Structure formats: C-alpha cells, structure tokens
Amino acid sequence: MxxxxxxxxxxxxxxxxxxxxxxxxxxxxxxxxxxxxxxxxxxxxxxxxxxxxxxxxxxxxxxxxxxxxxxxxxxxxxxxxxxxxxxxxxxxxxxxxxxxxxxxxxxxxxxxxxxxxxxxxxxxIVVGSRTGLEALGRTMSLHRIRPVIDSTFPLERCAEAFRHLERGAHVGKIVISL
Ligand SMILES: NC(=O)c1ccc[n+]([C@@H]2O[C@H](COP(=O)([O-])OP(=O)(O)OC[C@H]3O[C@@H](n4cnc5c(N)ncnc54)[C@H](OP(=O)(O)O)[C@@H]3O)[C@@H](O)[C@H]2O)c1
Known part of the structure; x- marks a missing residue:
C-alpha cells in the first residue's frame, strides 16, 4: 500500500x-x-x-x-x-x-x-512475519497509532465480553485483562 x-x-x-x-x-x-x-x-x-x-x-x-x-x-x-x-x-x-x-x-x-x-x-491472510510485526510496531510508534479499545473485561467476566462481541454494538477491540 x-x-x-x-x-x-x-x-x-x-x-x-x-x-x-x-x-x-x-x-x-x-x-x-x-x-x-x-x-x-x-x-x-x-x-x-x-x-x-x-x-x-x-x-x-x-x-x-x-x-x-x-x-x-x-x-x-x-x-x-x-x-x-x-x-x-x-x-x-x-x-x-x-x-x-x-x-x-x-x-x-x-x-x-x-x-x-x-x-x-x-x-x-492469517499471520505475517516477525519482520512485518516489527515494522508494524515502528509504524505505530512513529505515527502514534493507538488501538481503538471499545471496552475491557476481567477474565472472570469473559463470557460477558463474548456476548458483547456477539451483539455487534462495539467499535474496535474488546479486551480481556489477565
Ligand atoms: N485472518 C486473521 O488472522 C484474522 C485475525 C483477526 C480476525 N479475523 C477475522 O476477521 C473478521 C473481523 O474480525 P474483528 O475482530 O474485526 O471482528 P469484529 O470486531 O466482530 O467486527 C466485525 C465488524 O464487521 C462489520 N460487519 C458485519 N457484517 C458486515 C457486512 N455485511 N458488511 C460490512 N461489515 C460488516 C461490523 O461493523 P459495523 O458494526 O460497523 O457495521 C462489525 O463490527 C472476523 O471474521 C475474524 O474472525 C481474522
């Protein structure tokens, strides 16, 4: 691109x-x-x-x-x-x-x-190479790209996180914190 x-x-x-x-x-x-x-x-x-x-x-x-x-x-x-x-x-x-x-x-x-x-x-496309991932990290730092995080759920509420994903009202990533 x-x-x-x-x-x-x-x-x-x-x-x-x-x-x-x-x-x-x-x-x-x-x-x-x-x-x-x-x-x-x-x-x-x-x-x-x-x-x-x-x-x-x-x-x-x-x-x-x-x-x-x-x-x-x-x-x-x-x-x-x-x-x-x-x-x-x-x-x-x-x-x-x-x-x-x-x-x-x-x-x-x-x-x-x-x-x-x-x-x-x-x-x-499934995954890329390590080199690609490193270039992606550099691009994110250089352009100050932040992932768009919709919501964060603790591991014990991960079923709720999946229901939230299923509803499709989210925008960006749904995070499960460990
Ligand atoms: N190949 C890989 O390595 C890889 C990695 C990660 C994910 N995936 C796959 O990639 C897909 C997307 O993952 P994701 O994590 O971004 O999913 P996601 O968070 O569930 O987002 C899916 C989005 O697709 C949109 N959508 C649903 N039906 C649509 C349609 N008919 N036309 C256009 N947009 C539609 C919706 O957007 P709106 O709400 O804005 O309408 C929805 O928010 C999934 O199938 C996932 O399994 C593949």
Whole structure:
C-alpha cells in the first residue's frame, strides 16, 4: 500500500479499524463501510474519507466505484467474506483483495471473470512475519497509532465480553485483562 492508493475497509471491528489507521498513516485514502450513522462519524474522525452504510445500501460496490471516479479501489481488506463478490466489483484493475475474515459467512458465490479480466490478486491472510510485526510496531510508534479499545473485561467476566462481541454494538477491540 502506498500514498495515494484507495483502500476499502469493512465495518468498525478491530481488524477494520487497524486497517484504516495503517492505511491513513501510509497516506492512502480510505473508504469505509458500516451499519450505523454513529459509527460512520467515528470512522470519519479516524480518517475515513468516505463512509457507506451497508444496511441502507446493501449493493455498495457501484457507490465505491463512483467514489473513485469509476476506477475502483486499489486494496480491499475483506473481513466480511460473504461480500467477496461485491469487493471484486469494487476493486480496480490490478487491485488486491486481502481476505482476512468472514463475519458475514464462510461461503459465497463468485464469478471467476471478476478476477481474470481486471487481473485482481486475492490472498488469504492469517499471520505475517516477525519482520512485518516489527515494522508494524515502528509504524505505530512513529505515527502514534493507538488501538481503538471499545471496552475491557476481567477474565472472570469473559463470557460477558463474548456476548458483547456477539451483539455487534462495539467499535474496535474488546479486551480481556489477565
Ligand atoms: N485472518 C486473521 O488472522 C484474522 C485475525 C483477526 C480476525 N479475523 C477475522 O476477521 C473478521 C473481523 O474480525 P474483528 O475482530 O474485526 O471482528 P469484529 O470486531 O466482530 O467486527 C466485525 C465488524 O464487521 C462489520 N460487519 C458485519 N457484517 C458486515 C457486512 N455485511 N458488511 C460490512 N461489515 C460488516 C461490523 O461493523 P459495523 O458494526 O460497523 O457495521 C462489525 O463490527 C472476523 O471474521 C475474524 O474472525 C481474522
């Protein structure tokens, strides 16, 4: 990812917000999806250039394209899984879709042409290298990036923490303290 790239992030979970923060630090432009106006305001405060409400606009790929002048985004951080087909419709020629999560489900239908014609690269991501983690730490220090922490629960209340996660009202990370 580089300065001037456009990155699409999905939702306001821990992964999406970190992706947004790192993209902004790299000088990229961020388009974000969320389900609520309150969360949209927070995304803008964190640096999102544009926010689309995926509840009001479930077919959001054309809106993403429009926001990039028809070109499509350079990078999608796919945390939804089920929306992969829309992500492929929103990514530009030679773009990259990093498949990290599946909050919307593990299975989805894809049209293979969406990958071939625009020469899109798609990669599943689980972990990175130690070198990558060290670079990430340096980036966080340099840009004073702080994780967005929604709430903290002691270990004995971890069931409550998971119920809170399940309700989906959180923004960013839910911490269990040991
Ligand atoms: N590959 C890995 O190494 C790795 C590491 C960590 C997590 N993950 C996976 O990545 C995914 C995200 O993790 P997380 O910790 O960030 O989860 P999370 O905190 O539960 O956040 C999920 C967010 O996704 C958004 N969302 C739900 N349905 C959506 C939809 N249809 N379209 C767009 N956004 C939608 C919601 O945002 P709004 O509330 O704003 O609508 C929700 O807050 C999970 O599937 C997790 O298992 C993978």
């Amino acid at each position: 580089g300065a001037g790239d456009t990155v699409l992030v999905q939702g306001t979970g821990g992964v999406a917000l970190f992706a947004l923060q790192f993209a902004c630090a790299a000088g990229a432009r961020v388009i974000a999806l969320t389900s609520s106006d309150t969360k949209a305001a927070l995304l803008k405060k964190l640096g999102a250039d544009a926010v689309i409400n995926y509840r009001q606009q479930p077919e959001w790929a054309p809106a993403v394209r429009e926001l990039t002048g028809g070109r499509g985004v350079d990078i999608v951080v796919e945390t939804t899984g089920a929306t992969l087909s829309q992500s492929l419709a929103a990514v530009g020629f030679g773009g990259f879709v990093g498949v990290v999560g599946f909050v919307g489900g593990l299975e989805t239908r894809l049209n293979v042409r969406q990958l071939i014609g625009p020469m899109v690269r798609m990669q599943g």
